Amino acid sequence: MVSKPLLGLLAASALYNVASAEIVPELASADGNFKIKMLGRIFADYGNISASNDGTELISENVDDTEFRTARLGVSGSLFEDITYKFEADFAGSDVAVTDAYLQWNLKPVSIKAGRFKVPASLEEQTSSRFITFMERAAFTDTFGLSRNIGIALIYAQDDITINAGIFQSGDDFETSNDGHTYSARITYGPKLGDARVHLGASWFTRENEQGDTTIRYRQRPHAHLAANRYVNTDNFSADKDTFFGLELATIVGPFSAQAEYAWIKADALDNSAVDASFKGGYVEFGYFISGETRGYKKGAMKRVKVNNPVFDGGLGAWQLAVRYDTIDLNDQDALIIGGKQDTIILGVNWHLTDHTRFMVNYAHSDIEDSPEAVTDVDTFGLRFQIDW
DSSP states (O other), rough: OOOOHHHHHHHHHHHHHHHOOOOOOOOEEHHHHHHHHHHHHHHHEEEEEEEEEEEEEEEEEEEEEEEEEEEEEEEEEEEEEEEEEEEEEEESSSEEEEEEEEEEESSSEEEEEEOOOOOOHHHHHHSSSSTTTHHHHHHHHHTTOOOOEEEEEEEEEEETTTEEEEEEESSSSSSOTTEEEEEEEEEEEEETTTEEEEEEEEEEEEOOOTOOOOOOOEEEEETTOSOOOOOOOOOOEEEEEEEEEEEEEEETTEEEEEEEEEEEEEOOSSSSTSSSSSEEEEEEEEEEETTTOOOOOEEEEEEEOOOSSOOGGTTTTTTEEEEEEEEEEEEETTTEEEEEEEEEEEEEEEEHHHTTEEEEEEEEEEEEEEOOOOOOOEEEHHHHHHHHO
């Protein structure tokens, strides 16, 4: 029988061969007013996860598995030059899920965006998964439910400043009749200072529960999507809405980059006599391209790395070394909620074969305090091969 890790590597090898073509199909009308381009991305992952309680290994978290983390297909393009659109669906897992589905009217420097897209919050969340440094985003982005919703946003982008504010339905699907509302805003400033790119950002949202829902829960996996359990978990507690605040700081200087965020969320208690619950998380990371490349940046988000010497042109590709400290704290003594605290060190190596292909290696160790599942340590090892077009 072929092992699961080997199956994952075979899948990666097949994707590697496909990726060498670097094909990005696009059709356009003669006058250029109408354009359509095929989109896609495939992430093939392998993960090995083990958990322990003060040195005693737990059988409940002993994972050695593979998955297609992402398998998306879609289209994007323009109508009458000023209107752009995007539709994309993910076929990974057992269900087909629509990710982006929107129209954007570009009036320059102001745009109006309507449909399903990301609620504006967090540098890590606004950066595409194709361009993030590690296989998984910072823990707080998933814990606090940063995601796509259906809504409308007003976007300003001029020089080094972006302002993005919108109103959304709070549900994460297309059944919006009973959903509450999310009100969100994000502002960034990303100037060039000599040879350095500097990014400063802040975001906020307030989110109502769906009608009839009187509880909120925050929880998080260790640093691997294949993990079987979430070892920090508030469980359900009484609340009818929450409010998020986030701060962002990053810099890019040639092959070196640094990035950090701090996030805080408050859940409003239903009973006026009860204490509102608040939790926090954040990270700091450093990366360095030993092959000399630099991270891309545009309009408040990290973008594609341009590889100096692609593998398919006879080069060695781009090699990046990275380290991150990540924390999520779901304890609030005053609100009598002990969900646990997870501190993680992550080491990563990224090999960009071309601009559109990347092989990732991640190792992470998490120290966990006050886990409801009585877990103290989790180690994860992950591999990913990704292509996009």
